[in-house]
Amino acid sequence: MTDSTAPGGTFAAEAFKVPENTGKNTRIIAACNKSGGSVKTTSVTALAAEAARLKLKVLVIDADDQRDASHILGYDDPDQDENLLTLWDVVDGLGTLEEAIVPARMGEGGEPIPNLWLVPASRELDNFDLNMAGEQAREMWLMKHIQFVRGRFDVVFIDCPGDLKLIVTGVLLCTDEVMACVKSQEKEIRALTELESKIASIREDFKYLSNLPELRWIVVGEGVTDKGQGKVYQQAEDQLRAAYGEMVLKPTVRRSVRVPGAYSAQIPLTLFAPKEDASLEYKEIAKSMGLFKKAA
Numbered sequence: 001m002t003d004s005t006a007p008g009g010t011f012a013a014e015a016f017k018v019p020e021n022t023g024k025n026t027r028i029i030a031a032c033n034k035s036g037g038s039v040k041t042t043s044v045t046a047l048a049a050e051a052a053r054l055k056l057k058v059l060v061i062d063a064d065d066q067r068d069a070s071h072i073l074g075y076d077d078p079d080q081d082e083n084l085l086t087l088w089d090v091v092d093g094l095g096t097l098e099e100a101i102v103p104a105r106m107g108e109g110g111e112p113i114p115n116l117w118l119v120p121a122s123r124e125l126d127n128f129d130l131n132m133a134g135e136q137a138r139e140m141w142l143m144k145h146i147q148f149v150r151g152r153f154d155v156v157f158i159d160c161p162g163d164l165k166l167i168v169t170g171v172l173l174c175t176d177e178v179m180a181c182v183k184s185q186e187k188e189i190r191a192l193t194e195l196e197s198k199i200a201s202i203r204e205d206f207k208y209l210s211n212l213p214e215l216r217w218i219v220v221g222e223g224v225t226d227k228g229q230g231k232v233y234q235q236a237e238d239q240l241r242a243a244y245g246e247m248v249l250k251p252t253v254r255r256s257v258r259v260p261g262a263y264s265a266q267i268p269l270t271l272f273a274p275k276e277d278a279s280l281e282y283k284e285i286a287k288s289m290g291l292f293k294k295a296a
């Protein structure tokens with residue numbers, strides 16, 4: 001990361017440097033669900049931006065070859081930018097995780113967002129399982145690198161692809177809090193049981209490790225509020241709350257046209273439209289998850 005990425009010369013550049021290791025507790029939260037289009041990236045970027053606004057030091061690791069979190073945090077095509085290292089480059093040995101961290105930006109080429117950093121994704125992650133086929137202990141692919149973030153950030157979000165393959169296995173092995181993201185539809189809620197089985201099998205196969213993943217949070221997004229259409233959604237949501245209780249974060253995030261608008265602008269929803277209902281809902285969820293700086 002060079003000083004030229006920050007406006008206002010050396011003093012301002014300090015503010016966007018990767019935080020020092022102060023030995024603080026670092027929460028690692030992975031957004032997962034087997035299905036795509038289940039509001040993972042929208043939720044990660046909105047909650048990360050809100051936590052950063054509330055003065056936490058926040059890192060988003062984009063582990064999805066679709067690169068949507070990178071896009072929303074101001075980097076549309078990391079593979080084309082020769083100044084950037086991507087998560088795949090780190091796995092491939094071209095650099096360290098530290099070197100891959102960049103400040104999140106308000107839009108492509110925009111101002112850095114205070115307290116928010118990104119490890120961009122690469123489209124190469126699409127070939128991950130194939131590329132890693134011959135590697136020893138390949139499930140540990142992220143574990144080798146994640147140590148760097150501990151003690152520096154308050155919270156690290158990992159935005160996962162919509163499957164449960166090798167990338168996600170490696171992410172789960174570094175995660176304590178799994179945040180499942182779902183739309184309130186039966187199909188998506190059924191995908192949750194597959195995520196639960198995956199977590200259970202990891203807990204069994206790796207029981208000798210000290211950190212094991214746990215399904216901790218469920219974000220329900222893009223809920224429909226109009227009466228006609230809303231009934232089926234409401235039933236699905238009620239079932240979800242009956243089955244998972246407190247894990248299901250309140251409130252449900254409502255459908256909003258500002259979400260695609262924020263995506264096009266490459267700005268997290270909560271910064272793009274802070275007064276929008278969906279943003280206020282994400283802010284409340286951030287509070288329930290304890291994503292704010294606590295008084296010393």
Ligand SMILES: Nc1ncnc2c1ncn2[C@@H]1O[C@H](COP(=O)(O)OP(=O)(O)O)[C@@H](O)[C@H]1O
Nearest residue numbers: 036037038039040041042222254255256259260
């Ligand atoms: N609250 C919302 N209102 C309207 N559209 C939404 C909302 N949340 C997500 N979306 C849209 O749904 C699609 C999937 O969301 P996304 O967060 O990208 O899911 P995932 O990362 O799980 O694939 C995107 O097109 C996104 O813009």
Ligand SMILES: [Mg+2]
Nearest residue numbers: 040041064068
């Ligand atoms: Mg996504």
